Amino acid sequence: MDLLGGAVPEEAQIHRLFFALLPDEVARQRFARAAETLRRDQPIRARWVVPDRYHATLHFLGDFPLWRQDVVDAAKAAGDKVGPRRFEWTLDYLAGFRGRQPPCVLRGSETPPEMQALWRDLRQALILAGAGNHVGVGSFTPHVTLGYSHGTVPDIAQIEPILWRVEGYALIHSIVGERDYRVLGEWGSTGHS
Template sequence: MEPNRLFFALWPGEAVRASCNAAARQLNIRMPSGGYLSSPERYHVTLLFLGDHVPRDQEDAACRAAALVRAAPFTLTLDHAGSFRNREIPWWIAARSTPPGLTAFYAALRDAMLQARVSLERLRFVPHLTIARNAKIILPPTPIEPIDWAVDEFVLIRSRLDLRPVRYEVIGRWPLLAPEGGTATPIPAPPQLDLF
């Protein structure tokens, strides 16, 4: 089966990308990662990962379900940096606390995919934007100058594994629209990053 790696994501505009890139460079100056900084063109926050070999019927079902999602726009304030302790030691920036709007939107998107019987992988949601990969050192929880991101849309991305370097291709884009009768009702937040 041909590779067809798909994931839903929040896709920042140019101003947010520039601010994230500046934060990444400042962090790397203060504490050189020993790895490599991510390209700003690849910055995103993964929402749901559909898999590496998504059949066309599943891709089509995901697009139809995405068009039905209703959630209000929200602001995501990226104000902390850190790293995961896995093999590649990625550095990231994220919000210290997830806004209720993101929690409600994620739940609406996940539920829409499950109702449409779209197969999902990696259901654990840890919202972050990767700024460096293959670091040689762990980045401890570090405050950064807050970056306010007005989130008003989401996208479906195809990771082009056939290209070198791998590129992301936006294959679907949907606006965030509040449900009729007001904003989405926030639900309890999923597990958060341990930033302390």
């Protein structure tokens, strides 16, 4: 109860929806080793991502205070239209992005053309499915976030290349601040367990 005797409202949940590449167990373990290398070699204080949450975002569809079945339906229709895709992606360096809590990320020197095509085709399918206002207009910078630093952008560091055999992608739902992801749809084998 609040000071006036009324019920205290529960904290609002924020529903996050996005398309992502999910690593299989082999890639996940390699990403975890890269995170250990970063922690060892660069004195960065950070909030580290737990390995079962590693992913590469294809399209962020938004944060919503209420469940948006219309956005989910449009996203599933877009995934069905595009269908599964397979390709290989080599991640070969650690880097960071600027920001309030700069992410520490794994990147690849080259973006596979198949990945760029998936991003483009999925974007177009989302627009045609009526979710165009939930698709960003920016460019695609593929990466896997390993952690969020406390103000320090990590130096760029080459690592032993990690070959990720991407077998598909997924539509993901998460509640902001909670640990688990929920897979709402999969196209191909995503490595999700």
